[in-house]
Amino acid sequence: MNRVRVLRGVVGAAGFVAAVEAVGMSGLIDERFLPRMSTILVSAAGLIVDPDFLADATATVTAWALGLLLTVAVAVPAGLALGALPAVERAVRPLIEFLRPIPSVAIIPLAILLFSDNLHLRLAVILYASSWPVLMNAIYGVKDVDPLAKETLRSFGFGPVSVLLRVSLPSAAPFIATGVRVASGIAIILAVSAELLAGGAEGIGIFITEAASAGRIDLMLAATLWAGLFGVLSNAVLVAAERRLFRWHRVRSGSPR
Amino acid sequence: MLKITDLVHSYGSHRVLDGVSLSVAEGELVSVVGPSGCGKSTLLRSIAGLVRPSGGSILLGGRPIDRIPDNLAIVFQDYSRSLFPWMTAMSNVALPLRRRGLDRRRSREAAMAALDQVGLADAGGKYPWEMSGGMQQRVSIARALAYRPALLLMDEPFGSVDAQTREDLEDLVLRVCAHQGMTILLITHDIDESVYVGDRVIVLTRSPARVAADLEVGLGGSRDQIATRQLDEFVRLRAEVGRLVRGGSTTATTVLEQH
Amino acid sequence: MNLRSGGPVVPVIRSLGRLWLVAVTIAIWEIVTRTAEQPFFPPPSAILARMHELWFSGPASHLLLTDQALSDFGPSLARLFGGWLAAAVLGVLAGIAIGCSPRLSDYLDPLIDLGRAVPPPLLVPFFLALLKLGTPAQLATIVFGVIWPILLNTVDGTRGVDRQHLETARIFGFSASQRLWQVILPAAMPKIFAGLRLALSLALILLVIAEIFGGSGGIGYQLLWAQRSYLFPDMWGCLVMLGLLGYLLNSAFLLLERRVLAWHRGARQTN
Numbered sequence: 001m002n003r004v005r006v007l008r009g010v011v012g013a014a015g016f017v018a019a020v021e022a023v024g025m026s027g028l029i030d031e032r033f034l035p036r037m038s039t040i041l042v043s044a045a046g047l048i049v050d051p052d053f054l055a056d057a058t059a060t061v062t063a064w065a066l067g068l069l070l071t072v073a074v075a076v077p078a079g080l081a082l083g084a085l086p087a088v089e090r091a092v093r094p095l096i097e098f099l100r101p102i103p104s105v106a107i108i109p110l111a112i113l114l115f116s117d118n119l120h121l122r123l124a125v126i127l128y129a130s131s132w133p134v135l136m137n138a139i140y141g142v143k144d145v146d147p148l149a150k151e152t153l154r155s156f157g158f159g160p161v162s163v164l165l166r167v168s169l170p171s172a173a174p175f176i177a178t179g180v181r182v183a184s185g186i187a188i189i190l191a192v193s194a195e196l197l198a199g200g201a202e203g204i205g206i207f208i209t210e211a212a213s214a215g216r217i218d219l220m221l222a223a224t225l226w227a228g229l230f231g232v233l234s235n236a237v238l239v240a241a242e243r244r245l246f247r248w249h250r251v252r253s254g255s256p257r
Numbered sequence: 258m259l260k261i262t263d264l265v266h267s268y269g270s271h272r273v274l275d276g277v278s279l280s281v282a283e284g285e286l287v288s289v290v291g292p293s294g295c296g297k298s299t300l301l302r303s304i305a306g307l308v309r310p311s312g313g314s315i316l317l318g319g320r321p322i323d324r325i326p327d328n329l330a331i332v333f334q335d336y337s338r339s340l341f342p343w344m345t346a347m348s349n350v351a352l353p354l355r356r357r358g359l360d361r362r363r364s365r366e367a368a369m370a371a372l373d374q375v376g377l378a379d380a381g382g383k384y385p386w387e388m389s390g391g392m393q394q395r396v397s398i399a400r401a402l403a404y405r406p407a408l409l410l411m412d413e414p415f416g417s418v419d420a421q422t423r424e425d426l427e428d429l430v431l432r433v434c435a436h437q438g439m440t441i442l443l444i445t446h447d448i449d450e451s452v453y454v455g456d457r458v459i460v461l462t463r464s465p466a467r468v469a470a471d472l473e474v475g476l477g478g479s480r481d482q483i484a485t486r487q488l489d490e491f492v493r494l495r496a497e498v499g500r501l502v503r504g505g506s507t508t509a510t511t512v513l514e515q516h
Numbered sequence: 517m518n519l520r521s522g523g524p525v526v527p528v529i530r531s532l533g534r535l536w537l538v539a540v541t542i543a544i545w546e547i548v549t550r551t552a553e554q555p556f557f558p559p560p561s562a563i564l565a566r567m568h569e570l571w572f573s574g575p576a577s578h579l580l581l582t583d584q585a586l587s588d589f590g591p592s593l594a595r596l597f598g599g600w601l602a603a604a605v606l607g608v609l610a611g612i613a614i615g616c617s618p619r620l621s622d623y624l625d626p627l628i629d630l631g632r633a634v635p636p637p638l639l640v641p642f643f644l645a646l647l648k649l650g651t652p653a654q655l656a657t658i659v660f661g662v663i664w665p666i667l668l669n670t671v672d673g674t675r676g677v678d679r680q681h682l683e684t685a686r687i688f689g690f691s692a693s694q695r696l697w698q699v700i701l702p703a704a705m706p707k708i709f710a711g712l713r714l715a716l717s718l719a720l721i722l723l724v725i726a727e728i729f730g731g732s733g734g735i736g737y738q739l740l741w742a743q744r745s746y747l748f749p750d751m752w753g754c755l756v757m758l759g760l761l762g763y764l765l766n767s768a769f770l771l772l773e774r775r776v777l778a779w780h781r782g783a784r785q786t787n
Contacts, residue, residue, distance in 0.1 A: 004622070005622045005625075008619070008622035008623045009622060009623070009625055009626040010626075011623060012622070012623035012624050012625070012626060012627060013626050013627060015623070016627055029646075033645055033646045034646060090534065091534075091536070091537045092537060093534070094534055094535050094537065094538050095537055095538055095541060097763070098538060098759065098763065099759070100762075101717065101720075101759055101761075101762025101763040101765075101766055102755065102758055102759035102762060103717075103720045103721040103723075103724045103758050103762060104721060105637075105721050105724050105725050105728070106721075106724045106736070106739060106754070106755055106758045107755065108728075109728075109739055109740055109742075109743035109751060110556075110743070110751065110752075110755065112743065113556050113743065114556065185633075188635045189635045189636065189637060189721075191635075192635045192637050192638050193635075193637045193725055196637055196638075196640065196641075196725075196729060197725075197728055197729070197740075204638065205637070205638065208638055208641055209641060211641075212641040212642075212644075212645060215645075217642065217645055217646075220641060220642050220645075221642060223638070224634055224638045224639060224642070225630075225634075227634060227635055227638055228630045228631070228633045228634035228635075229630065229633070230633075231632075231633025231634065231635065232629050232630055232633045235633060305683075305687055306687075307683055307686070307687075325686050325687055325689075327689050329687060330687065330688065331684070331687050333680060333684070335680065338678050338680040338681060339680055339681070339684050341681060341684075341698070341699065341702070341703075342779050342780070342782075342783040343702040343703070343705075343779040343780070344698075344702075352688075352690075352694070352698060353688035353689060353690070355694075356688070356689045356690065356691065356694070357689075384779055384782060384783075385783070386779070386782045386783040387782065400688070404688060
């Protein structure tokens with residue numbers, strides 16, 4: 001059963017490659033604008049050993065990873081605190097509701113003014129944009145904790161902080177993990193957006209900008225392909241980690257995004 | 258009307274129906290009773306054309322069932338998964354009628370009449386979730402009535418409501434079906450109910466299902482929840498069906514001899 | 517149902533009461549920026565004054581909007597909704613097809629996984645090269661970026677349609693189009709709406725990127741231009757405006773969702 005699915009997936013992907021190649025061969029679209037699929041794939045293979053591209057990719061992945069770590073370090077404690085203190089949460093909630101809808105990339109021009117270091121700039125915008133899902137899920141997760149579990153621990157004489165760490169954090173962890181997975185996707189988008197808009201020395205966004213000005217669309221698409229594959233991989237790793245860590249967590253769909 | 262001969266069905270190597278034969282005459286209400294998980298639902302789903310049986314034949318009005326018949330209606334046990342929650346009671350009843358060639362106005366009139374028959378004349382504008390379970394099941398019965406099927410299938414139709422509502426619904430079905438001369442095959446695991454509503458009771462054996470007995474119910478046309486259940490004939494039939502369902506080998510004749 | 521009780525005045529006062537921290541924050545911001553006199557951070561009053569001057573000092577016949585406002589917001593909103601609607605139509609249609617056919621889903625799954633993992637901004641330079649500068653490239657960016665949540669939610673919703681609902685529809689002789697419009701689509705609607713709402717906020721983000729990168733007008737372009745020209749109150753004005761726009765779009769969509777999915781909320785409360 002599973003083999004059939006994999007086989008069909010391969011057939012689907014191959015079909016897509018063949019279709020794009022056929023469009024390229026038919027000459028309907030100028031090859032300078034839409035290169036043949038074979039050209040793109042060859043370029044993509046070449047990028048693996050291209051030191052420039054590897055340096056660019058490393059820079060982007062570094063910003064992504066550090067940004068995500070920073071997000072977790074800031075948003076998880078904030079979410080736990082807000083979830084545990086309903087009065088504070090009620091007061092802060094409208095502020096969040098006003099800040100959250102600001103399209104995250106719009107703060108990049110502001111960040112350009114504030115940060116001279118490119119990595120700092122990227123980390124700042126990633127932190128701003130990726131924090132929301134982690135924060136919201138952490139708040140939701142803490143609120144969702146079974147009151148009975150908290151009462152039980154309290155009756156054994158545990159203080160509020162240790163109840164938070166022993167009951168609330170573990171119960172909220174699956175929700176936080178989901179938030180981190182969403183944040184991971186947002187972090188990649190913000191990392192490359194910052195590269196595209198703010199420039200800098202290294203990064204996939206920079207690589208693509210340079211390929212564009214050199215008229216090398218095949219290289220642009222090849223680099224985009226790698227970025228996509230990185231996204232698939234990182235998502236798969238996070239999903240697998242969630243499954244492993246939270247096998248005990250009952251399946252539920254009610255968590256907010 | 259409905260004639261089933263030697264129906265066999267297996268899921269993989271697991272046989273659920275093992276040569277079931279039965280027939281339902283026009284205007285008859287036949288209840289099929291059997292132990293839980295004996296394959297009653299598979300039988301019903303085969304008749305409805307939702308399951309293609311492994312062997313045997315089903316003739317509905319003389320025609321074999323090779324796809325979903327267009328003159329058949331169904332009332333499921335789980336009304337919440339059968340009524341469409343995004344439609345009002347009226348739309349739930351009226352929508353199938355549009356396919357019967359009725360225009361918008363006429364299908365609404367027919368739906369209104371059917372809702373009236375089940376005592377829900379005022380509830381047409383309500384959504385299923387605004388009603389009690391018993392009312393929702395009335396709506397599904399109204400939908401089936403309005404559709405005027407040649408055969409109505411009922412799959413544990415009173416299984417999800419409380420005892421009082423259950424009796425009301427049993428009487429409702431008896432009343433409207435006598436009124437419309439409807440042909441019904443009703444599936445249940447409740448022995449009392451099978452005897453109370455049926456003109457005939459067909460008892461299935463434990464899985465794989467076979468017909469253990471086909472009993473005529475000699476209780477006459479009009480039934481009463483209290484009086485009928487006190488009749489000797491009712492008590493006798495209930496005992497016999499009970500023994501058969503529990504897998505006893507006593508036949509109708511041996512029961513009679515014991516009397 | 518509870519929303520309607522108590523009259524309209526009480527909730528308004530209550531929600532104003534909830535906003536005290538916002539007011540305090542703005543007040544502190546005003547004081548700090550006035551004392552610091554940092555050019556990057558103009559005080560909120562200056563930002564509001566600039567926004568009023570730029571966009572909201574027009575004639576009453578234009579709802580007070582200035583010509584500048586119309587030329588800044590008009591094209592942006594048109595692109596935003598155009599791209600979002602196109603993605604909605606494509607995403608819902610494809611999602612229903614994939615949701616109904618496990619086989620099709622097997623074939624397309626890897627492509628969809630890859631497609632949604634590509635950070636959409638990376639494709640902006642490509643669309644700019646392939647299509648015309650301006651609206652076509654911007655639309656392509658928005659459509660490509662926002663179609664994924666719509667598609668995936670529609671697939672999810674379509675797969676989640678109760679089997680017994682489908683069987684009921686088949687037994688009662690619903691035609692294929694009745695099954696689609698009266699059963700599958702309504703049943704999948706809550707998920708589809710969730711996807712559409714997510715897509716709407718994503719569309720605003722991509723609009724800004726597309727306009728900053730390859731635009732010649734619109735609010736995103738205005739934002740970048742203000743920053744490059746060191747017109748900081750203008751830049752902040754654009755930022756506030758974009759936030760307001762995001763808030764309004766989300767609220768308006770929630771309102772629509774509540775209306776369309778009233779049955780869903782009702783059904784959830786009772787089950």
